Amino acid sequence: MEEGGALVLATERYGGAESWKYEAKDGVMKRSRGSEGGATESTVFGVFKSVFLPQGYPESVSSDYLHYQFWDTVQAFCSSLSGTLATQASLKGVGVGNQEATVAAATVTWLLRDGTGMLGRILFAWRKGNKLDSEAKKWRLFADVLNDIAMFMEILAPYFPVFFTLIVCTAGIFKSVVGVAGGATRAALTVHQARRDNMADISAKDGSQETLVNLAGLLVSLILIPLVTDNPTLTLSLFFLFTIFHLFANYKAVRAVVMETLSEARLSIVLQQYLRDGQILSPPAANQREPVFFEFRKKVPIKLGVSLRDVVESPDELHLALKNNNRPYLVGVRNGCVCVCLGPEASVRDEIRAACQALCLSSSLNPSAAEGNASTKPLIPNSHWEMVCESHKLMDNIFSPFLKGVEASGWEINRTLLDWDEWRVQWKSKSI
Incomplete structure (x- = not known):
């Protein structure tokens, strides 16, 4: 291929950012930037991109990466x-600047805060x-x-000296949960x-x-500290202002995430x-419809x-x-739960089908959810076991076309984020 008297020997591209071509002219091979493909980038932007963005961006990350990272950056700031x-406020509470405060008392308070935080971290990781x-x-x-609640408690703690240790220890537990x-x-x-x-x-x-x-x-804090020192009104005003922006940015960040893996809520x-x-x-x-707040x-x-005994007893x-x-x-209803x-x-497909069946049963057993929903009315017979039997028939009719449609719509069906426990049971149906 010839361009302007030069023979193009090869072309190359660095990700989706820029392209180059190698030309032979008068026995010499020269490399020049291509005119097709990715847009050219300034040196400053190229350095910034290589330092702060993953290699191969944007092809190497999900489509929601930049949107999420923008709001995540705002909330972090x-x-x-x-x-x-x-x-x-915490340093003031433990006695920094107070001549009557002792190093021992401040150290004990700090150690108690860290110790309760460590216990909270272990317990939360175990339970959740x-x-x-x-x-x-x-x-x-x-x-x-x-995290915002914990910081608010730390700001208020110095104004309640009698309960200072209790407040900062509670805040420490909250922050340990935040860390986990x-x-x-993330x-x-x-x-x-x-x-x-x-x-x-x-x-x-x-x-x-x-x-x-x-x-x-x-850098901004270096400007703020002299302004808020010994000024509780300004301190609380700025804290509430930052907190409002922080929570708004966090909400926008989690809303920006588009997961293709099925969880119980998305399914x-x-x-x-x-x-x-x-x-x-x-x-x-x-x-966009997935709830991001805990529902009560x-x-x-x-x-x-679950274990077999959580489904059947005889x-x-x-x-x-x-x-x-x-x-x-096996699906059953026991103690107000679908198990x-x-x-x-x-x-994995069996897991998705079982979860779908459990969701149908849960909706049928919940009067507020089933009310006005025609799809759940056929699943309300006289007993729970009749309901389970009917749900098997429903799955036989709808699951295959449903799963095909789910896969065609871009959902990941080779793995899930369904919250399965580790019990696995081998039952013998022939003896029944």
């Missing part, structure tokens, strides 16, 4: 400024660690709200953003972005829409991957659980 105000993957958005937002929930959910979001098995690179660049933001926050949204009008929601549409309204809970009940069921899972017992040979 606001949190840094609020943290400065809280730190100043398995929920942080399946409900990453909720726990991410919860962590930031709790925030760090774990890891879950990194898994979602990594499209080239580049989790470490994304995590490292996220750390660089956060460091840059904290540095900017530090419920997609399934209910399908039962209502046969439409399969795309990942962006379902993610009463609903029938679902337990996935051979007769096992016989009822197996009625119209040739799948490697699913999984067999060892169950595939």
Whole structure:
């Protein structure tokens, strides 16, 4: 191929950013920037991009990466400024600047705060660690709200000297929960953003972005500290202002995330829409409807991957659980919960089907949810086992076209974020 008398020997591209071509002219090979393809970049922007964005951006990350990182940067900046105000109040509370305060008393207070925080970190990870993957958005937002509450307590603590230690220890527990929930959910979001098995690179660049933001926050804090010292009114006013921006940015950040992996909340949204009008929601549409706050309204809970005794208590009940069921899972209703017992040979598709069936049963058992929803009315017979039997028939009719539609709409069906426990049961149906 010849261009302007020169023979083009080869072309190359660095990601989607820029292209180059090699030309042979008069026996010499020359390299020049190509005119087609990616846009040219300034040297400053190119350096900034290589330092703070993952290699191969934007092809190497999810489509929601930049939107999420923008709001995450805003919330980190606001949190840094609020943290400065809280730190100043804590130092004042332990006696910095007070000639009557002792080093021993300040040290004991600090150690008690750190110690209770360590215990809180262990207990929270034990109780809620398995929920942080399946409900990453909720726990991410919860962590930031709790962090603001903890900082507010630290700001108020010096004005209640009698309860100062109790207040800062409670705030320390809250911050330890924030550390676990925030760090774990950030890891879950990194898994979602990594499209080239580049989790470490994304995590490292996220750390660089956060460091840059904290540095900017530090510079602004140097201006704020002289203004707020011994001025509680201004301190609280600025704190509430930063907190409002912080919470708003966090809400926008979690709303920007579009996960293609099915969790219980996203599967419920997609399934209910399908039962209502046969439409399969795309990942962006379902993610926009996904709740990001914890809901306190009463609903029938679902337990996935439970022990056999949580589903049946007698051979007769096992016989009822197996009625119209040739799948490697058992479904039952016990103690106000829909429970699913999984067999060892169950595939990911079986897990999705079992979760769909459990969601249908949960909606049918919840009068407020079932009211006015025609799709759940056929599943309300006289007994729970009759309801389970009818739900098997419903799944036989709808699940195959539903799953095909889910896959065609861009959802990931080879893995899920459904909250399965570790029980696996091998039952013998022939003896029943």
